[in-house]
Amino acid sequence: DADVTQTPRNRITKTGKRIMLECSQTKGHDRMYWYRQDPGLGLRLIYYSFDVKDINKGEISDGYSVSRQAQAKFSLSLESAIPNQTALYFCATSDPPGDTQYFGPGTRLTVL
Amino acid sequence: AQSVTQPDIHITVSEGASLELRCNYSYGATPYLFWYVQSPGQGLQLLLKYFSGDTLVQGIKGFEAEFKRSQSSFNLRKPSVHWSDAAEYFCAVADGSGNTGKLIFGQGTTLQVKP
Numbered sequence: 001d002a003d004v005t006q007t008p009r010n011r012i013t014k015t016g017k018r019i020m021l022e023c024s025q026t027k028g029h030d031r032m033y034w035y036r037q038d039p040g041l042g043l044r045l046i047y048y049s050f051d052v053k054d055i056n057k058g059e060i061s062d063g064y065s066v067s068r069q070a071q072a073k074f075s076l077s078l079e080s081a082i083p084n085q086t087a088l089y090f091c092a093t094s095d096p097p098g099d100t101q102y103f104g105p106g107t108r109l110t111v112l
Numbered sequence: 113a114q115s116v117t118q119p120d121i122h123i124t125v126s127e128g129a130s131l132e133l134r135c136n137y138s139y140g141a142t143p144y145l146f147w148y149v150q151s152p153g154q155g156l157q158l159l160l161k162y163f164s165g166d167t168l169v170q171g172i173k174g175f176e177a178e179f180k181r182s183q184s185s186f187n188l189r190k191p192s193v194h195w196s197d198a199a200e201y202f203c204a205v206a207d208g209s210g211n212t213g214k215l216i217f218g219q220g221t222t223l224q225v226k227p
Binding site for chain 2: 004031033035040041042043044045048058090092094099100101102103104105106
C-alpha cells in the first residue's frame with residue numbers, strides 16, 4: 001500500500017461549490033504539506049502542519065482552508081471553488097524537519 | 113527570499129546521450145537541496161538530496177548532482193539517458209536550519225528522450 005494516499009484522484013466541480021481533498025499517510029510523520037502544481041510554475045505551498053495543533057499558511061493560502069484531524073490525516077478545503085483553482089494538488093509528509101518530503105499521487109481538480 | 117531557478121523549461125536528448133539539468137538557487141544560509149522526478153500521471157519521487165558533506169551526490173536511477181556553493185548551483189546529471197527517463201524534473205531548496213521543512217520548488221524541466 002502507498003505511504004501517502006489522496007482522495008479523490010480526479011474531481012470536476014462547478015464554480016461556487018465547496019470541495020474537500022483528503023490526504024492520509026502511514027509513515028508516522030508529524031509534518032504534512034499541501035501544494036498545488038500549475039504548468040510552468042512548479043509546486044507552490046498552500047498550507048503546512050507541524051502537528052495536529054500547529055497549522056501554518058504557505059505562500060498561496062487565500063481561498064483555501066485545512067484541517068488536521070489526526071497525525072495521519074490532513075484535509076484541504078476550497079470553500080467556494082473558482083476556475084483559477086483548477087490545478088494538480090499534492091499532499092506530502094516529512095520527518096524530521098528538513099528531511100525528505102514524500103508525496104502522494106496527486107488530485108487533479110477542475111473547476112468549471 | 114529563497115528561490116530556485118531551472119533555466120531550461122524543456123530539453124530533448126537522444127537515448128544514450130548524456131544529460132545535465134541546471135538548477136540555481138538563492139538562499140542566504142546553508143541550503144538543503146533536492147531533485148525530484150515526476151513521471152506522467154504520477155506523484156513526485158525523490159532522486160537525490162544534499163544536506164552536507166561530499167558535494168557530489170549519487171541518487172537513484174543512475175543520477176548524480178553536484179553542489180557548487182560558489183555558483184549557487186545544484187545541477188543534475190546522468191551519463192546515459194534511457195527512454196524511461198522522460199519526465200518532468202524539479203529542483204527544490206529547503207531551509208537548512210531545519211526549522212520549517214518547507215520546500216521551494218523550481219519551475220520544472222521537461223525531459224523528452226528521442227529514440
